[in-house]
Amino acid sequence: MHKQIEYTFVGDTELLRLVKSEWKGYCITSVADIEYWIKKTYQKPDTNSEITATFIIDLEYNLVIHDRHSEHVVCAAGENVLSAGEITFVLLKNKTYFISQITNQSTGYCPSPKSWDMVKCALEKIRIPFPDFFTTAFEFRICGSCGWINVIKDNYFVCINNECQNQLPPNEN
Ligand SMILES: [Zn+2]
Numbered sequence: 773m774h775k776q777i778e779y780t781f782v783g784d785t786e787l788l789r790l791v792k793s794e795w796k797g798y799c800i801t802s803v804a805d806i807e808y809w810i811k812k813t814y815q816k817p818d819t820n821s822e823i824t825a826t827f828i829i830d831l832e833y834n835l836v837i838h839d840r841h842s843e844h845v846v847c848a849a850g851e852n853v854l855s856a857g858e859i860t861f862v863l864l865k866n867k868t869y870f871i872s873q874i875t876n877q878s879t880g881y882c883p884s885p886k887s888w889d890m891v892k893c894a895l896e897k898i899r900i901p902f903p904d905f906f907t908t909a910f911e912f913r914i915c916g917s918c919g920w921i922n923v924i925k926d927n928y929f930v931c932i933n934n935e936c937q938n939q940l941p942p943n944e945n
Contacts, residue, residue, distance in 0.1 A: 777887065778831065778852040781845045782914060782921065783880035790846050797828065797838035797847035801897055803869055806861060813839055822872060823861045829854040829887070835894040844880040855887035856880065857906070871895070871902040875910065879921050882912035884944055913940040 781788070798809045809815070815823045825837040828848045837859065838847040844856045856878035862870050874891065876883045888905055895902045911924040915931040917938040922931055929940040 776854060776890070777884070778854065779856065779881040779883050779887070780852050781848075781850065781880055782882055783843075783845060787843050787845050787880070788850060790843060791850040792846075793849050795842075795846050796849040797826070797836040797842075799830070800835040800837055803898065803900055806869060806898075806900075809837060810863075815839075817863050821863050823863065824873075825859050825861070826856075827859045827874075828856040828878075828881070829890045829894050833890060833893045833897075835859075835891075835898065844878045848881075853881055853883070854890035855883045857883065857891075869900055871900060873907040874903060875908040876906050877908070877910050879912070879923070882914065882921060885909040885911065886944070911944075915940060 800806055817823050824840045826840050826842050826844060826847050827835055827837045828844055830836050836847055855876060857876040859871060860873040862872045876885055876887060885906060913922045913924060915922060915936060915938050918933050918936040920931055920933045922940060929942050931938040931940055
């Protein structure tokens, strides 16, 4: 089994007020589940036949998705996750699906790019073609000094909080 790291919600605590069990995301274990979600939530593919959703991987290695404008912590019903980000499905004319894009973009959970193994585990259950890795991988660092959530760009490991500018660790612990 893969090395499992759980991520706890680290985002704005105001968002926790939106967490309700009935607003939890849809657990996806088959292509039929994706079709059900599309119908049930009135998703409309864009001009590229793509539908993007918010996703989390729950502690049972399941893909859980929600409308793309919903918060990861709401999708997860406040629980810890194994990964989180955005996922894009493409619906082909012959009613088959594949995943064109998937990222670990979640400032609510700040999952490592290494959480890909957990995502892969969940996607393999669905039997849907998917990319070899996150199509965009984000590196997050929570500043040890001021607590700001930093998204690392261009290998610049300095806290973006102007009043802090603490050095951030180049490697994840
Ligand atoms: Zn800082």
